[in-house]
Amino acid sequence: MEMGKLTRQQSKQILHAAGLRATAPRVAVLRLLSSADRPLSHAEVVDELGTEDWDAATLYRNLIKLDEAGLARVASRVGGVTRFAAQDQGTSTHLHPHFACRDCGDVRCLEDAKVSLPPNSSKWLEALSDAEVQVVGQCPDCREPRGRRSRRRRQ
Numbered sequence: 059m060e061m062g063k064l065t066r067q068q069s070k071q072i073l074h075a076a077g078l079r080a081t082a083p084r085v086a087v088l089r090l091l092s093s094a095d096r097p098l099s100h101a102e103v104v105d106e107l108g109t110e111d112w113d114a115a116t117l118y119r120n121l122i123k124l125d126e127a128g129l130a131r132v133a134s135r136v137g138g139v140t141r142f143a144a145q146d147q148g149t150s151t152h153l154h155p156h157f158a159c160r161d162c163g164d165v166r167c168l169e170d171a172k173v174s175l176p177p178n179s180s181k182w183l184e185a186l187s188d189a190e191v192q193v194v195g196q197c198p199d200c201r202e203p204r205g206r207r208s209r210r211r212r213q
């Protein structure tokens with residue numbers, strides 16, 4: 059399941075614990091990633107949070123900072139688009155495959171799709187936690203007949 063939306067206070071604590079300053083845009087980016095039910099691209103973060111004060115470059119810098127601090131991770135690079143997901147400390151929040159649609163470009167979490175590991179799996183677990191497992195195809199929305207299709211429909 060998703061990590062759940064962090065409160066502003068929780069976000070600040072997590073940032074401080076990671077040795078980062080809890081600036082307003084950084085808190086906002088972390089909260090957005092933690093509440094999203096799928097990995098988000100920089101453009102999607104800008105769509106959600108972009109303002110005159112928080113321009114695309116500011117939001118990008120903060121995404122990278124969170125990534126460097128281990129609070130976010132790159133969950134997908136399908137189609138040359140880097141998408142970020144919040145990384146729960148000590149757990150493997152995003153240790154599941156992601157489905158990337160080659161038509162609409164959406165990337166979704168396949169929470170219940172497990173990756174089977176080799177028998178001696180402790181080494182693989184570590185490797186996999188840093189890996190991007192991608193399934194690429196046509197998503198259910200795009201498979202629907204024309205007319206009934208609505209992009210970004212949530213289940």
Ligand SMILES: [Zn+2]
Pocket residue numbers: 159160161162163164196197198199200
């Ligand atoms: Zn699609």
Ligand SMILES: [Zn+2]
Pocket residue numbers: 096097133143151152154155156166167168
């Ligand atoms: Zn995911």
